Amino acid sequence: MSRRVKRIAGNIAVLASLTAILLLLITSAMSDEFLRNDPALTAEANAGTPIVPTRNTAAASAPASAVPQTASELERARSRALAEGRPEAAWDKQCIAWQVPQAATNPQRWANRMGRQWLEAHRARCPDAITIPHYFVDSWSAGEPGTLRIRVEDAAVFAAWPGPAASGILEDIARDFMENLAPANPELKTVEVATGNGQHRVHYDRTTWAKAQDI
DSSP states (O other), X not given: OOHHHHHHHHHHHXXXXXXXXXXXXXXXXXXXXHHOOOHHHHHHHHHTOOOOOOOOHHHHHSOSSOOOOSHHHHHHHHHHHHHTTOOGGGOOTTOSSOOOOOOOSHHHHHHHHHXXXXXXXXXXXXXXXXXXXXXXXXXXXXXXXXEEEEEEOGGGGGSOOSSSSHHHHHHHXXXXXXXXXGGGOTTOOEEEEEETTSSOEEEEEHHHHHHXXXX
């Protein structure tokens, strides 16, 4: 048999195989088993719910890494952060110890809303995840109507930050809150920032902020 004849015969054999496979697929597609719908899968598909393989529920609910819960676990996490070079005032960069103040009253709920908006403006989940001097922020609360009170760590006044006085650091924090919150919250009139010991305190009001916008 010549090489040309062999090549033609081989091509015919390949074509016959492909034809057989195609017929098999068509036959399978037309069978009742193939066309029968699974009610559960159909409902999920119609609802737009992705169909995924079943996983072990217990394994899926377990976090990738355990979040410290006890005081001793938090202290160990703090020690590791300090050993890695984190500042004392900003060791909780992963926000494992941060807690939003409890909102037992409407004024505190308002203060919490202001605080969350401020964190969102910095794309952070807690103050320690923001740069100096803002990681000194410890908590927030509401004062007189329209007044947001910010409590900062006492160490804020000793921070190595451009500015000769403690009031400069606290004012920078107050101004940052006002700049990020004032446009969307017309009820905010004043931001008051004070150290936990009450020895240092500054106020930054909406009028001062508005004047700065006109410069």
